[in-house]
Amino acid sequence: MMALKKQVAKNDDDKIKCMSCRKLKVGSSHNYYLNKNPLFDSDKFEVCKDCIAKYIGNKDSDGYIDRVILVLSNMDKPLLVDIWTSSERDWPSYIRQISSFYKDLNFSDSTYDFTKVNNNNVNYNNSSLSEDTFDDQQKFYSAKWMGEYSKSDIEYLESYYTGLDRDFKIVTTNHKDYAKKIAKASLHMDKCFQDMLAGSNGADKRYKDAKEVFDTLSKSAQFSESQRGQNDVSLGCFGVTFDQVEQHKWIPKHHALEQDSYDKIISQFATIKESV
Known part of the structure; x- marks a missing residue:
């Protein structure tokens, strides 16, 4: 029984959770592509092949090429016009060829003329894709926001x-x-x-x-409000005030107070004492 439990644990460790469908799948080439994008720590691109294929859809559907480009840019793989044409614009055929024979190339090595497919005002600039150019109804994966x-x-x-x-x-x-x-x-x-x-x-x-x-x-x-920015630091909260001063985030401005009669008398006596 102990040996069986260890084997199960090992299998669980070998699984990867897809960022799209959130399902745990064995991290093999059958389920995941190899990762080249330095933004991801894993050696696998952590969106499963099934989800990628579902997202790209049929090659005769509207926006097909835009979706292909978006996926390739995130995978940091190139769009090579000759290979794309010879593969008859078929995603499985194309990705298989470049993963096998052009694995050292990056998205910046693409030879495709992106201006020809700029139907949705998407700005393709080398390997940089601007997130704010996509239709608001379309959701896309953000590496920053995971x-x-x-x-x-x-x-x-x-x-x-x-x-x-x-x-x-x-x-x-x-x-x-x-x-x-x-x-x-x-x-x-x-x-x-x-x-x-x-x-x-x-x-x-x-x-x-x-x-x-x-x-x-x-x-x-x-x-919390007690730790809000430098303009809101209260003199009554000494701990927060000292912390702000020590970090050079807030230096209080000195405001001279008007002296009353007692303050003036004390000041005069101090002057007399110094002159003796």
Whole structure:
């Protein structure tokens, strides 16, 4: 029995969770392509072949070539016009050839004229694909945000993260990670709130759960009002004030106070003593 358990554990370790369908699949060439993109740590491109094929679709469907280019750019594999033509624009045939015979080439080595397929105003500039050029109804994988999002989702996340960075001076890697999670939790909570306003079934519970996640992350990251940006530091909160001064984030401006009669008398006595 012990040997059987060890074997099962080994098999589980060999599995990879697809970033699209979220299913655990054996990390073999049957399920995953080899990864060349330096943004991913794994030696496998962590979107399974089935999900990629489903996303690309039929070669006679609208936007087929755009989807092929998007996938190739994320995989950092080239689009070679001669091979593409000889493979009759068939994705399985094409990817098999370049993975076998052109595996040392990158997307920047592409020979395809991208301007010919720029039907959706997608800006293909070497290996750089701008996320904000896609239709808002279309979701695509974002390496930065570790998930599939639409254009408006990305705009929301970027704006929210920028606001957190402005308010709390995010510096450490740990806080950057928390800030991203909080931004995503805020996006999810906002969508649940919209569903609740629309009267969707179960939306009130989803919103409550989303709010709890958001509040827990904010508390764990210590993103609270007492730690908001330098303009909000209170003199009554000495611990926060000293921390801000030590880190050169906030230097209080001295405001001279008007002396009363007692202060003036003390000052005069001090002058007399120094002159003796």
